[in-house]
Amino acid sequence: MRAFAELLDRLVYTPQRNAKLRLLTDYFRATADPDRGYALAALTDGLSLRLPVRRTILELMERRFDAELFRMSRDYVGDTAETVALVWPAPPVAEPRSPLPLGEVAEQIRLMDRKQLPEQLENWLDRLDTTERWALLKLLTGALRVGISARLAKTAVAEIGGHSVAEIEEVWHGLDVPYTTLFAWLEGKASQPDAAGAPVFRPPMLAQPIEEADWAALDLADFALEWKWDGIRVQLAAARGEARLYSRTGDDIGMAFPDILVHARFDAVLDGELLVMRDGEVAPFNDLQQRLNRRQVTKRVMADYPAHVRFYDALLIDGEDLRALPFSERRRRLEAWHATIRPALTDLSEQLRVATKTDLDALWSGARAAEIEGLMLKKLTSPYLAGRPKGHWFKWKRAPLTVDCVLMYAQRGSGRRSSYYPDYTFGLWTEAGGRDELVPVGKAYSGYSDAELVELDRWIRGHTTERYGPVRAVEPGLVLEVLFDDVQRSRRHKSGVAMRFPRIARIRWDKPAREADRLEQLTALIKPLA
Amino acid sequence: MTHGHSDHARPGHDAVLATPETIEIMQSRLGNGAGRTRQALGYGDALKIGDVTVTLRPAGHILGSAQVVIDYRGQRAVVTGDYKRRTDPTCTPFELVPCDLLVTEATFGLPVFRHEPDTREIARLLASVTAFPERTHQIGVYGLGKCQRLIALLRKAGYDRAIWLHGSMIQLCALYERLGVPLGDIRAVADATSSLAGEIVLSPPSALGDRWSRRLADPVTALASGWMRVRGRARQRGVELPLIISDHVDWPEIIQTIDETGAGEIWVTHGREEAVVYQARKMGRRARALALVGREDEVE
Numbered sequence: 050m051r052a053f054a055e056l057l058d059r060l061v062y063t064p065q066r067n068a069k070l071r072l073l074t075d076y077f078r079a080t081a082d083p084d085r086g087y088a089l090a091a092l093t094d095g096l097s098l099r100l101p102v103r104r105t106i107l108e109l110m111e112r113r114f115d116a117e118l119f120r121m122s123r124d125y126v127g128d129t130a131e132t133v134a135l136v137w138p139a140p141p142v143a144e145p146r147s148p149l150p151l152g153e154v155a156e157q158i159r160l161m162d163r164k165q166l167p168e169q170l171e172n173w174l175d176r177l178d179t180t181e182r183w184a185l186l187k188l189l190t191g192a193l194r195v196g197i198s199a200r201l202a203k204t205a206v207a208e209i210g211g212h213s214v215a216e217i218e219e220v221w222h223g224l225d226v227p228y229t230t231l232f233a234w235l236e237g238k239a240s241q242p243d244a245a246g247a248p249v250f251r252p253p254m255l256a257q258p259i260e261e262a263d264w265a266a267l268d269l270a271d272f273a274l275e276w277k278w279d280g281i282r283v284q285l286a287a288a289r290g291e292a293r294l295y296s297r298t299g300d301d302i303g304m305a306f307p308d309i310l311v312h313a314r315f316d317a318v319l320d321g322e323l324l325v326m327r328d329g330e331v332a333p334f335n336d337l338q339q340r341l342n343r344r345q346v347t348k349r350v351m352a353d354y355p356a357h358v359r360f361y362d363a364l365l366i367d368g369e370d371l372r373a374l375p376f377s378e379r380r381r382r383l384e385a386w387h388a389t390i391r392p393a394l395t396d397l398s399e400q401l402r403v404a405t406k407t408d409l410d411a412l413w414s415g416a417r418a419a420e421i422e423g424l425m426l427k428k429l430t431s432p433y434l435a436g437r438p439k440g441h442w443f444k445w446k447r448a449p450l451t452v453d454c455v456l457m458y459a460q461r462g463s464g465r466r467s468s469y470y471p472d473y474t475f476g477l478w479t480e481a482g483g484r485d486e487l488v489p490v491g492k493a494y495s496g497y498s499d500a501e502l503v504e505l506d507r508w509i510r511g512h513t514t515e516r517y518g519p520v521r522a523v524e525p526g527l528v529l530e531v532l533f534d535d536v537q538r539s540r541r542h543k544s545g546v547a548m549r550f551p552r553i554a555r556i557r558w559d560k561p562a563r564e565a566d567r568l569e570q571l572t573a574l575i576k577p578l579a
Numbered sequence: 580m581t582h583g584h585s586d587h588a589r590p591g592h593d594a595v596l597a598t599p600e601t602i603e604i605m606q607s608r609l610g611n612g613a614g615r616t617r618q619a620l621g622y623g624d625a626l627k628i629g630d631v632t633v634t635l636r637p638a639g640h641i642l643g644s645a646q647v648v649i650d651y652r653g654q655r656a657v658v659t660g661d662y663k664r665r666t667d668p669t670c671t672p673f674e675l676v677p678c679d680l681l682v683t684e685a686t687f688g689l690p691v692f693r694h695e696p697d698t699r700e701i702a703r704l705l706a707s708v709t710a711f712p713e714r715t716h717q718i719g720v721y722g723l724g725k726c727q728r729l730i731a732l733l734r735k736a737g738y739d740r741a742i743w744l745h746g747s748m749i750q751l752c753a754l755y756e757r758l759g760v761p762l763g764d765i766r767a768v769a770d771a772t773s774s775l776a777g778e779i780v781l782s783p784p785s786a787l788g789d790r791w792s793r794r795l796a797d798p799v800t801a802l803a804s805g806w807m808r809v810r811g812r813a814r815q816r817g818v819e820l821p822l823i824i825s826d827h828v829d830w831p832e833i834i835q836t837i838d839e840t841g842a843g844e845i846w847v848t849h850g851r852e853e854a855v856v857y858q859a860r861k862m863g864r865r866a867r868a869l870a871l872v873g874r875e876d877e878v879e
């Protein structure tokens with residue numbers, strides 16, 4: 050537990066991705082099996098357990114500790130599990146203490162039934178030190194929440210053997226905890242584990258944004274053209290009677306979409322867009338959000354927000370790996386397969402045709418009016434390549450909208466940016482009680498250069514009116530031209546609107562704050578509800 | 580004056596009685612503001628004031644820190660001032676004085692505060708320096724006491740490289756050395772010719788993540804304080820490496836002191852009085868909170 054607890058303790062306080070990666074890789078290198086495998090499980094899919102941990106902890110505390118002192122401590126700390134870790138009255142133990150390996154704890158957790166829990170937990174808490182107790186309780190309550198995505202943990206593991214995270218993802222869903230075969234492969238002691246026909250996740254091929262130079266070099270005859278759909282990228286994998294729905298990062302999101310999975314009675318791995326569809330029309334992204342991030346879903350939600358998968362590529366069909374084939378051939382196979390199987394709640398992404406670049410330009414310009422996110426250009430000869438290979442797939446998002454806002458608040462950054470204010474809240478003018486005031490409409494963290502960050506920092510420090518911890522309120526004196534992709538109504542925001550993907554286009558040092566835009570101009574851009 | 584910290588040793592007093600070290604520290608920090616008359620009293624020397632005898636005993640908090648022992652007609656009161664009971668290479672260890680009335684501090688007077696062994700925290704720091712050789716480790720420390728203790732602990736752990744200091748710390752470190760506390764190779768950050776990648780820099784907590792630290796190589800921000808025990812406090816400070824190193828007694832040590840002095844009457848001050856009063860009463864002592872005007876959390 051010692052090394053794992055120290056790892057978690059470091060990770061919760063570490064803001065930078067690279068530093069987290071270093072800590073994780075160092076841990077996976079220095080730790081033996083099976084401990085590191087259980088750590089990897091805890092950091093990715095979690096050690097699933099259904100034990101009444103929280104209640105048991107409180108019952109133990111009642112027996113072992115003064116209730117009044119516990120109340121005072123809990124009030125001060127604010128978190129029950131952390132308080133327990135801090136005040137647990139462990140009997141003095143000899144130094145050095147006999148170690149309690151993570152592997153031993155994890156194996157016990159898997160075997161234990163709820164009757165054994167109180168005694169086992171008490172025994173562990175007595176044997177561990179403060180940080181280890183905190184880590185144990187995090188592990189047992191199922192939520193590590195140390196700011197690590199499953200993908201980052203996999204990336205760290207991949208680095209042990211100098212592999213890419215895509216290679217890990219390729220085999221991930223066919224592996225078993227504590228991943229000894231995976232580590233053996235990474236350390237060069239065994240061959241790559243084989244997923245053996247299970248419906249595992251395959252790392253997806255991603256598009257790059259189209260640049261001026263790409264556009265100039267583009268020959269339309271070499272490319273297939275599709276709409277860019279406003280849903281989320283998914284992979285539907287089915288084999289041997291099992292079906293899985295994965296997000297782009299390999300998270301299994303199937304439990305929220307049983308309606309899709311029930312029809313996936315085939316043997317294929319398909320790439321597509323998850324959408325909410327009503328009467329053949331794609332519903333706004335907001336509707337899809339009602340279906341995401343759920344552990345389970347009711348019939349009612351499924352009926353109100355009907356899910357749909359629009360396929361655009363095939364990686365495997367009937368056990369045959371198609372990824373080395375050119376896109377045009379994969380598409381042909383996908384069409385033939387779909388025409389035969391016709392799984393419900395799916396269709397194919399239409400292939401668009403244009404004769405000239407002028408027509409293409411016109412198509413793109415009409416995307417916003419057609420309520421479409423943009424265009425995708427896919428090279429007909431490209432194999433299916435994991436990652437974001439250059440020159441194969443391009444995304445061409447519709448032109449963003451812009452609005453001139455006034456800077457209102459700036460927040461301190463973290464890590465490398467901790468001495469700066471890189472996080473900006475901006476507002477628009479609106480009339481309230483007979484006079485104009487600013488109402489916040491959004492936040493942006495990107496879109497400026499390092500030099501501009503320094504200039505902004507200087508301006509913010511010189512124009513601060515109030516400070517609330519890491520946040521400074523500033524005089525209404527600086528105009529930011531903000532780019533955003535879309536704007537929707539929102540009851541959560543005082544302004545009544547929520548911008549999608551706002552970022553800073555330009556700092557308008559020249560423009561007087563009085564001349565910034567008004568809230569009404571932004572609300573006018575909201576699409577009327579269907 | 581129990582010790583030289585600025586929340587105790589404020590400027591502009593008329594008459595000051597303290598240990599010789601505390602008087603040196605006050606003069607170094609406050610100059611002419613260190614009291615109109617200054618009277619030095621060594622540890623263990625008795626001073627008669629009317630029928631009262633006053634003695635200063637080591638408190639183990641920082642260099643020169645003292646408990647005040649007041650004897651009057653066979654009754655003894657001890658005012659601990661700030662104190663700690665762990666070994667500290669930069670000051671004389673705490674001395675337990677049995678008494679009738681104990682006035683104890685309670686900065687960390689809650690069961691959640693149990694300080695880690697300092698050797699372990701130093702080991703964590705050094706492990707981090709090894710893991711991130713391309714970054715500076717910038718440690719926020721209080722300039723009097725914590726700064727010098729941290730340097731001494733690093734030396735004890737075998738760290739003999741230069742330790743780099745914020746300008747505000749140089750003078751007190753020089754004073755410590757003059758008073759017989761060796762600190763090894765210490766240098767001013769202002770004299771550095773590089774961004775100090777791989778090095779340890781000590782600065783006041785207020786300089787962490789502020790403009791001053793932009794000169795350092797992508798610093799790992801650390802803070803050495805007993806408050807770092809509680810995650811919310813550490814997160815609030817935006818610290819990347821919280822080090823639980825304190826110059827105050829932790830909860831078990833407060834209880835231990837109440838028990839060992841044998842005092843029947845306990846006055847609790849300077850921090851979280853409620854829990855200590857509750858605990859002392861459970862132990863069968865008369866206990867009450869002694870509120871002091873104008874006190875805030877100890878800047879530790």
Ligand SMILES: [Zn+2]
Pocket residue numbers: 582584640661
């Ligand atoms: Zn003090």
